[in-house]
Amino acid sequence: MAVAVEMLNISKFFPGVVANDNVSLSVNEGEILGLIGENGAGKSTMMNMLYGMMEPDLGVIKLFGKEVRIQSPNMAIKLGIGMVHQHFMLMPNLSVLQNIILGKAPTKNGLIDTKAAKEKIQEIMDTYDLPVNLDEKVYQLSVGEKQRVEIIKALYREAKILIMDEPTAVLTPTETDKLLEVLRLLKSKGCAIIFITHKLREVMAITDKIVVMRKGLVTGTLSTSEANTEGLSDMMVGRKVNLNIERNEYQPGENVLEVKDIRALNQRGLPALNGISFQVARGEVVGIAGVEGNGQTELIEVVSGMLKPTSGQVIFKEKDVTAQNVRQRRESGMSHIPEDRLKMGSATNCTIRDNLILNRYYQKAYCRNGILNNKKLHDLSENLCKDFDVKTPDSDYKLGTLSGGNMQKVIFAREMEADPDLLIAAQPTRGVDIGAIESIHHKIIEVRDSGRGVLLVSAELDEILSLSDRILVMYEGEIMAEFKRGEADERTIAVYMTGAKRQGGDNDEK
């Protein structure tokens, strides 16, 4: 098959940073290339250059053997390149049809020829098995459907080269499977696909060859048949990755947190928690598994003090803290890594320091009569950046300049610096790369081993299984089952997660 894309010896410099250093990659027609690497490795920069959002400082881009200069996304589209962004570029209030034909509508007598458009789209949908209701408004669609619309949009513009930027990050496992099927179909029709991800399992499942990037360099180009996940993650991180973390023997101490028959309403005023009870002891990680939206968010908010329960008790270190506010709980030793680090955990347009000092800025050691001791706060934040390996020249930079993994490190640093007795960690590794996952997992186990309690909530079953000493499965605001470490595998837990089964029959609390 002919070569579709060649990017040869590409370099791109940003002030103070080499984003890409002499990077080369190529994709043939009917081939899927996996482009993997940690956040900030330079994958997106490469794709932005291919999609015309910026031009390389050095190097050549060839399409179908012909050298091209791609100066704008418009030009890229004309040249047959389509990109499905991680954050969809759709107009929520327009219909699917309007979104697809936007800017490239077939016309008849100066009017949009809806019929011709529909025919053309129908043909695409049939060929590639991408069913969507064209008349529905985009905001009514599920995430998976929106992604399908994006793919159709690219195909409607006759894309022969498709860039998929972390397409599975937002999908459920079933949606992911469906997407992979579509990609296989596209491949069989001769489409060249560049698939960006950090999920190695998918890379192994679907790609033909793999380019691994790290710190702007290519650290490996290999065909998928020769690759294995361990080797790939080593190449990505630049050292041996160890997700099997050694831990001390399980010896739970006294309870640090006790939740008794909590009931609470969600934002819409509907019951979200229907009588939840459990304990977290010192020296253990309690993992809460469950499909998102089954009350985990509310549970964390109740425990951390952000949401008042309608009934029930939260007992922290043998004291009833149900009536205490967030600050009181934090001061008595509760830390909380929030599930949404952008919406809740940080202020991206403030400096890294502003974000790091949130637990400290008002305390006597750092603030006298309301006047901040900027020197001490500066030292505190610089030390935290060093200790937690936040990659930044100094903490006066805006938090928003950091990558997702580094942002999470900042939040982790802030919460750990408070020396908590209980760490609530909600989706602690969402959207961060393997290197960061490894270090966060290590830190969580460190917290446990040092005799503190961890309440872990995660949508990733892998994470729950590898870290937890006890696993609670939540469904519709209730705990369906409880397992000890090693008692249950992914499949067993999944059954309880969907509410298909309940331990010990109805109303029987374990």
Next chain:
Amino acid sequence: MKNKENNRILSAAGIVGKQVGLIIIALILATIFLAASGYEPLAIVNGILEGLTVDVAGTIRWATPLVLAGLAICVTYKAEVFNLGVDGQLYMGAAAATAVAVNLPKDMNHLVSLLIVFLAAMAAGALFAMIPALMKVYLDTNEVVSTLLLNFIAALYVEYLVTGPLRDPEAGTNLNASAVLGENTWLPRISFFEPSSANVGFYIAIVVMIILTFVFFRTSFGHEIKIVGSNPVLAKYAGMKPKKTILQVMAMSGAIAGIIGAVEVTAVQHRLLAGFNPDFGFDGIVVSLLANNNPIGVLFSGIFFGALKNGGINMERITDVPSAVTDIVTAIIFITISAKFVIPKLRRKGTEKTPVRQGGK
């Protein structure tokens, strides 16, 4: 380290440069407008230059309320709250100042009586600002609408006062105003600038500016304002009380607005006049925006708008160019600033996925 300092100075200079650029664009557009309407094209530029050189007194007179209004706006803006009610709050401040001043004994110590008058004005402004603030915090009412509508209530209330309870019984039939205040409640004018009404209020504005700068950058309260302004959910999660912070900044803003009212009454008019306020509050929005909501910047942009206003008035006196032209300049500056907010956003959209990450050094 030195390098970092240099960078900081450079970026600060860049920001100032951009704002000056905006002013120049606005002035060019206004000049074109003047030329097209058949007026003297350079009238507005000359007016401003004169305000900054020959007639500094007039500029200071107008800069005082404008700087204060800019400060009142920037306090709330830092917390992402929009107080469009500075006009109403300053009317209430003026009313309170007058009501207290006319009732103070005429032989009371000058400083003490001024202090009482100003405290009354600040309290009135702050209390009046509490109405929309409480509505926002507890009823989730949009403060943009509520503060705006309360302006009318305040303006009409002052009108009622000067035609009724506070009206000077000896005033002529055409004049709706309170009695002239006792001299012991007059805020001194700056003797250097006599006979202009440039007054000590300008020093008050500078003091307020210094206090705010300190509060914003050096206090824990300033840190709370910043966090509440950039992410209220984070503030709540970190154990702050965003509602309390919002009430506090609104009270501060209202109190500063109250000072404007008191200054206008005790130093400029020496009595309460209906409709004495030429929309200082709205001009304050532009003053604050041009200064990037930085209190130190507000001082300079307030002086600029003071010169503009003063230049416009002088211009009208000397030439036939109406002083309303200055409003056009203000409007153009407002539009160019808004464009400044939009353009980088558009540009960012194009390169949003650019990972300009900070690599470790």
